[in-house]
Amino acid sequence: MAGTVHAQPYYDPFDFGIDDDPYPVWKQLRDSAPLYHNDRYGFYALSRYSDVARQLVNWRDFRSGRGTVIEVLLNGIEVPPGVILFEDPPIHDLHRRLMSGVFTPRRMAAIEPMAREFCRRALEPLAEADTFDFIADLGAWMPMRTIGYLLGIPEDRQVAIRQNTDNLLNLDRGEPGNVAADMLSRSGSMLEEFIDWRYEHPSDDLMTDLVNAEIEEVDGRRRRLTRGEVLTYAGTVVGAGNETTTRLLGFAGQLLSDHPDQRRALAADFSLIPNAVEEVLRYEAPSPVQARYVARDVELYGQTVPEGSVMLLLNGSANRDERQYPDPDRFDIRRKAAHLSFGHGIHFCLGAALARVQARVALEEVLTRWPDWEVDYGHARRAHTTSVRGWATLPVRVR
Template structure:
């Protein structure tokens, strides 16, 4: 159901028509219903910066342990241990400490030349084509290969994990796809095989480090179990693939639609990091964070009862006119760089530095070859998933 002028504002995160361009509805939520209630689907939503930011920080009220995707909370499924996206402190902090070893500055510095070399190898054969699909030819490849570089996951397993993530996040007819246990088992089996091989053949790499990592629980130190290593690896690979792809797609689309700003970047490549931040603010790849309300809470003069589902619309907060001047304008020269694209507080995205690196390097390498391009909007298509939004196909004509 789409928004209708004069009608009561309506929002449904699974409505693909709204998801194509949620910003008019989100603006109405900020202005007319800062605490929104959808009785049909049984959730509340916050959309203003001053509400979303503190709520992301308040893990005691807004809990992640039942999932951070609306459909998962509503289905009341059992969450397996080790998925830090779906955990709360203190166990979340324990697991986050282990995974933080993946994204150290030293590892980011080491992986950058590999990512740059891969981008060059992906783009150079397309030099005379005149047209390419940003997503198929670059966007899906860079994050997948980067995660592979970090974790040492074989290329075949990378593709299987990517396919599983796509299939199980996709919205079909406005509802999440059914969980595909077979594809999950296939992805798990490939990664598990590699983990077992690496356990028998240790090396100076990150997977070996995870296999040797120790955690302390109830005063007792122990190594990670094989299941924990497998869960961590699949989670990092799946989450990193989706958001990185959408960031690259949005960057190319927004700069095509704003040629003057693209020309400014061509003239001053030093603007590229700022441009990536503005892309993230303007089009957050993961714009909706769901939480389970653990206790009654007063919001805008109303009581949100314990047991409710709250959607924290960080994508809407990023365009809040109360926070950003001319918030609906894309501007790579914007000086206010803070945004909520990567969340905030305990669940601030561990892979934020990696996503920024992927977006920056992909854009730098693209601009080296093509300083101008146009999107074929007639053939472009959005992907519709339960938690991530962005382009599924983005054909561009380059020149």
């Protein structure tokens, strides 16, 4: 997959070398090929902020209903019903209203103390250590704990679910199309026993809400969710919420190691942390590429993008566009700038508030214990997964 030399500009989302540092390639696309076509795979890509922001909300031309992951679209993989990320209006709007109940103010208020307690339990045994791993010791487990709380999954079963999720998304285990198909077919199966239990033993958790939820169809009829739909909804929450937040925490650890003055500013003033989280998201988007199916011929930059094509909206590139941000390759925790890392428009990430809470709490707890750390890049390892990018391991030396 990696290491192939091509004439520039060339962008290949399956090339691990490019994925590890896509920013030079993305800059070339923005400057010389703002509408890019990849001859090998046949997809198009938009990389400038103005184009990506505009087309993320243009669901009539750029559709999500056949998948928003390039592997799914290129391989014509059938998308199961109920995956809200892979839907268009009007059914998307009906399902989004249902799923918005996951992230109610009451549940968000309950998340913070639980997330903080998990951080303390995870970090306190490391108090005398001179190293810890942002992913292995914290980032890989904190999202699963909070999502496990939402869904009502016992802690002793969360480890297996987390490991299964990692395995399903890992591109190192096979061809991208096979990985994507396996991910879609198995994402909810690991939750079957918990969902079946909730049918007979309701509780105050999201699974019970889904089991009892009614949905209004487009024609106005109301019905209960099927068991398969409950599995799909719950699997979507687990998969999407786990991976993106894990990568966010890893990028935060890396960037604050690389910028020690800014890290020390955060340690001295926790009120700067929320804005720092936004800058981490802008600078390193955990989910930097959104794929769409082109529903009809579209004219862009004097060219026709034909119906049936695959379009990539490179929100990770848009976040570094010089046309939108001054000095965009400079990491600055005091920068106050919007970004596209949570998407834009009808598909704006439902879990954005949850991710922000987790990142803020994690940084507060880490900085309380270690105001200084340095990444051990010799032992750090990148993750290569479908639809997200970031660190698989990120060990740091603490002082």
